[in-house]
Amino acid sequence: xxxxxxxxxxxxxxxxxFVGGSVAYNAQQARRAREIxxxxxxxxxRSHSADRARHNRGILRSIV
Amino acid sequence: xxxxxxxxxxxxxxxxLYLAWLVALVASLSALFIGEVMGQAPCSLCWQxxxxxxxxxxxxxxxSFRADTTVWRYALPLAALGAAIAxxxxxxxxxxxxxxxxxxxQGPSCASAEMTVLGVLPLPYxxxxxxxxxxxxxxxxxxxxxx
Numbered sequence: 001x002x003x004x005x006x007x008x009x010x011x012x013x014x015x016x017x018f019v020g021g022s023v024a025y026n027a028q029q030a031r032r033a034r035e036i037x038x039x040x041x042x043x044x045x046r047s048h049s050a051d052r053a054r055h056n057r058g059i060l061r062s063i064v
Numbered sequence: 065x066x067x068x069x070x071x072x073x074x075x076x077x078x079x080x081l082y083l084a085w086l087v088a089l090v091a092s093l094s095a096l097f098i099g100e101v102m103g104q105a106p107c108s109l110c111w112q113x114x115x116x117x118x119x120x121x122x123x124x125x126x127x128s129f130r131a132d133t134t135v136w137r138y139a140l141p142l143a144a145l146g147a148a149i150a151x152x153x154x155x156x157x158x159x160x161x162x163x164x165x166x167x168x169x170q171g172p173s174c175a176s177a178e179m180t181v182l183g184v185l186p187l188p189y190x191x192x193x194x195x196x197x198x199x200x201x202x203x204x205x206x207x208x209x210x211x
Contacts, residue, residue, distance in 0.1 A: 003078060007129050009084065018093045022101045 077133040077205045084139070084201035085124035091194040092121040098181065107174040108167050109153040113191050116146030120198060136202040143202060147195035153188040 095114055099106050106114065120142050127135035155161045157175045168174035179187045 002084075003131060004129055007085075007125065011089070013124065014089050014093055018097060021097060025097075025101055047073070 066069075078131055079130070080201045080205035081131075081133055081135065084129050084143075084198045084205070085121070085128045087194050087197045087201070088117060088120040091117050091191070094181075094190075095105065098187070099201065104178070105172045107169075107172040107179075108176045109149060109156070110187070110191075112149050113146055113195075114143050116149070117191075117194070119129075120146070121131050124198075133205050136206045140202045142197065142205070143195055143198040147192065147199055150188060150192035150195050154186075154192045157186055157188040 070100075095106075095110075095117065098104050099186075120139060123135065123139055123142070127133075127139070152161070153174060157179065159175070173179075181187060181190065
């Protein structure tokens with residue numbers, strides 16, 4: 001490979017790494033954000049279910 | 065027809081030029097990645113170092129492509145000024161410069177602990193190393209050009 005070919009190949013490789021790295025990093029960040037959102041939603045549902053159970057127990061106690 | 069006695073010397077000069085470009089290219093793309101992709105806002109001194117590193121990546125690419133080993137006349141002042149700013153930033157980061165003369169009164173801090181890559185490598189030191197590597201590579205290409 002001559003010098004000019006080497007320079008073009010180096011530049012193309014560096015740009016490919018940059019673009020590929022950016023896409024991979026953004027995908028990883030999006031995946032992490034989705035995982036955090038899912039965990040928060042699950043905690044919210046669990047907390048809501050616990051509230052409803054407590055509420056229902058209160059109603060049953062008032063009846064019995 | 066090429067002269068075999070000159071060819072190895074030219075090859076050596078060009079290799080140092082190529083090395084300098086490679087360092088400038090990696091440094092520029094890394095700065096862009098950290099700033100634009102990772103979302104770490106550059107501080108005032110970081111912007112000043114970018115202003116010297118980005119032109120070097122273009123200038124040295126064209127010089128390497130054209131095998132112009134006289135480019136050190138234009139590239140060396142850029143690299144030396146960038147190295148001076150990087151040295152100032154490194155001393156600031158190390159806590160050797162008093163807070164009273166810090167230029168980063170507004171915007172992101174120039175000496176915050178978050179200014180690292182991979183959690184361990186301080187960016188000011190990496191910048192200084194890159195500028196010094198370019199300076200030495202250009203000096204090597206210059207000395208070879210003069211010999």
